[in-house]
Amino acid sequence: MKDPTLTTHAALVALLLRHRRCFLALCCLVVVCFSMLPVFAQAPDKSISGQPSVEPINTPGSLLTPIYKSKSDPSFWFASPLVVNAFGHKPSYIGGTASNTLFGFISDPNNPTSTSTISDSAAITDISIVSVTTEMPTLDVPPASPVKPDKPARIPVLNYHSITVDPGNPATITPEKFAAQMQYLSEKGYNPLTLKQFSDMIEGIDKGPDNPILLTFDDGYADNYEHAMPILKKLGFHATLFMSPGMVEDGYFLNWDQVKEMHEAGWDIQPHGMTHPHLPTISAKNQAFEITEARFQIEQMLGTVADIYCYPYGEWDTSTLRILKEHNFRYAFTIEQGMTTPSQDRLKLKRIFVNGEESIEKWRYRFEK
Numbered sequence: 001m002k003d004p005t006l007t008t009h010a011a012l013v014a015l016l017l018r019h020r021r022c023f024l025a026l027c028c029l030v031v032v033c034f035s036m037l038p039v040f041a042q043a044p045d046k047s048i049s050g051q052p053s054v055e056p057i058n059t060p061g062s063l064l065t066p067i068y069k070s071k072s073d074p075s076f077w078f079a080s081p082l083v084v085n086a087f088g089h090k091p092s093y094i095g096g097t098a099s100n101t102l103f104g105f106i107s108d109p110n111n112p113t114s115t116s117t118i119s120d121s122a123a124i125t126d127i128s129i130v131s132v133t134t135e136m137p138t139l140d141v142p143p144a145s146p147v148k149p150d151k152p153a154r155i156p157v158l159n160y161h162s163i164t165v166d167p168g169n170p171a172t173i174t175p176e177k178f179a180a181q182m183q184y185l186s187e188k189g190y191n192p193l194t195l196k197q198f199s200d201m202i203e204g205i206d207k208g209p210d211n212p213i214l215l216t217f218d219d220g221y222a223d224n225y226e227h228a229m230p231i232l233k234k235l236g237f238h239a240t241l242f243m244s245p246g247m248v249e250d251g252y253f254l255n256w257d258q259v260k261e262m263h264e265a266g267w268d269i270q271p272h273g274m275t276h277p278h279l280p281t282i283s284a285k286n287q288a289f290e291i292t293e294a295r296f297q298i299e300q301m302l303g304t305v306a307d308i309y310c311y312p313y314g315e316w317d318t319s320t321l322r323i324l325k326e327h328n329f330r331y332a333f334t335i336e337q338g339m340t341t342p343s344q345d346r347l348k349l350k351r352i353f354v355n356g357e358e359s360i361e362k363w364r365y366r367f368e369k
């Protein structure tokens, strides 16, 4: 589309050429020169034609790519003219001063301070102009999520312990019943998540698979290796193990070789305290050791990041929370019952206890109701 200003200039130049001997023509020339002055004066680094002076910057995953940033003025950015032209605004460019944030466009490329505000920075394909301002916006708008889930995640996090035969102990489940539960999940199309997938869903970064579920195993019983790992491996299921590295020498619990093999089979390994203590009953100093040493040993042995905690016995106090925050733990799981959602405190995530005494129907009712 043509710029009306340039059309006017062209007409004036044509007039000038036809009557170049006239005094009037000279006047026209003067008028043209003066009217073009702002154009020449506005060929700054910020100019959209100044490609060499700009560089692509990361975008918040929007359709408006690439977005360019001025080298001379890092606070200034604008988007690809090609995309912006799709909005039907002749020569106008999306731009702003809050990096990575889409909130306006420059309605006149010769006047970068002439902007309009866009109603929804995320809905680029459905953009609408709601107001016109004369100043560059300075809003500190947070970057949009790359993908916005249709609705907030609601993830069942199942809490297993020992896979063994121990009648009367609801914290254990027989290998047969465990196998039947996993078979049920497989047939119903459940997708057991990695912690990365879980985290992306909780943070709204990714929608995640359909029918998500997180399988967690507390304490690190050796029978997890013997009974749970082969079944999950066969079904292609991921799982998370919360272990206490201070107990690896006890034959009742997993040893490091087993833990490493489980990790290689797709299990995320995370800390559950060094010795599975009742945290609120010990000093803050000892709590810090229990939490950070368990993390350190797992990270050292596996070369991973073990920043997701699980409270032994589900117990914590204010010191526990402070320590977890100080050491940048991202999540902590409780034994409070319920589905896990993004609205929960990241250090008080709920789970669903698996009572090995219950029937499959009762078990599945807990996360399918």
Ligand SMILES: [Zn+2]
Pocket: 218, 219, 272, 276, 311, 312, 313
């Ligand atoms: Zn435990």
